[in-house]
Amino acid sequence: MQNSFSARFTTHMLQGAREAGADVDRLLEDLAIDPQKLQRANARISYRQHADLAVALRDTLQDEMLGLLDKPVKPNTLKMLTYSAINADTIGDAMQIWAEAAMVLDVGFNFRWQPGNENSLLIIERRADNRVKNQHAIEYLLFAAHRVFCWFADQLLPLASVELDYKKPDYADEYRRLFVGAPISYDRERCSLAFRQSVLSLPNVRDFNALKRFLRELPLALYATNYVNQDIAGQLNNWLAAHTRRNQKLPGVDEASNYLGLHPQGMRRALAKSGNSFAAIRAQVLREAAKAALLKGEKSVEQIAYDLGFSERGAFIRAFKRWTGLTPLAWKKQLAMQP
Secondary structure (H helix, E strand, O other), X not given: OOOEEEHHHHHHHHHHHHHOOOOHHHHHHHOOOOOOHHHOOOOEEEHHHHHHHHHXXXXXXXXXXXXXXXXXXOOOHHHHHHHHHXXXXXXXXXXXXXXXXXXXXXOOOEEEEXXXXXXXEEEEEOEOOEOEOOOHHHHHHHHHHXXXXXXXXXXXXXXXXXXXXOOOOOOHHHHHHHOOOOOEEOOOOOEEEEEEHHHHOOEXXXXXXXXHHHHHOOOHHXXXXXXXXXXXXXXXXXXXXXXXXXXXXXXXXXXXXXXXOOOHHHHHHHHHHOOOOHXXXXXXXXXXXXXXXXXHOOOOHHHHHHHOOXXXXXXXXXXXXXXXXXXXXXXXXXXXXXX
């Protein structure tokens, strides 16, 4: 069932409140959540109910981590972490800032950013001075960090892998959506999210005003935000465009499929299911990049053709004419004549 969690997943949020003596059943009833329903094996809780319960627990306990650590974490710490990274240029920069700020703000765990040649890791490690009562605290931190980065990039970012330092829970099916289908290893020495380098180079497209609106909807926005480019074709289009803006050259099939975490043939099949192809998406990105370069007016047609990977000026002009019906210079002239 979409837009809901297994009740077994939600009940792990409640342990800290119960141990603190809070009237959990009353909180549940105030949110129209039947306490008995949470005990049923196949029961599910909507994202809205889950998010509202998290807010109620946080406000009751005055603890961002819902009483799931021995030491409380100040409310709104997650918001402060997100504020800290809003001015980052790229997603990789945002992740590094997030990890550093998490240590300063003290979210009850040790955070580390570990850059690598192929994958870079956002690492969360338990602290000896702050017992973790159950894994929901870890689930929430990893999930929240990933979804904030997704929001910065305005796309659902693929994960190369996930490490968890506890045994596989009986509601592990929920992890397919929490961690976007990434391979998960259990009983590891640490917890981590692994990101490919192609993800780290994506631009942060958000600004401070957008952030204020996003934070007003937390934590529901983490669970329920729908990205218009969640599909593979959209992800590929946005990544190719961002790559072209930064590096001028368009990447090929192998690099694109590596970004998506797919075999090249798997990428082609996935695109075909939605009526798309790598060649068509690549041509669309080329067209928009060519138009942007022409409008900028800083380079000659020959230089633009070279930057975009065309063998020579004539090949670029022919391609541009297929796209627009005009040569590059005629297109630019026509645009300039428009009122």
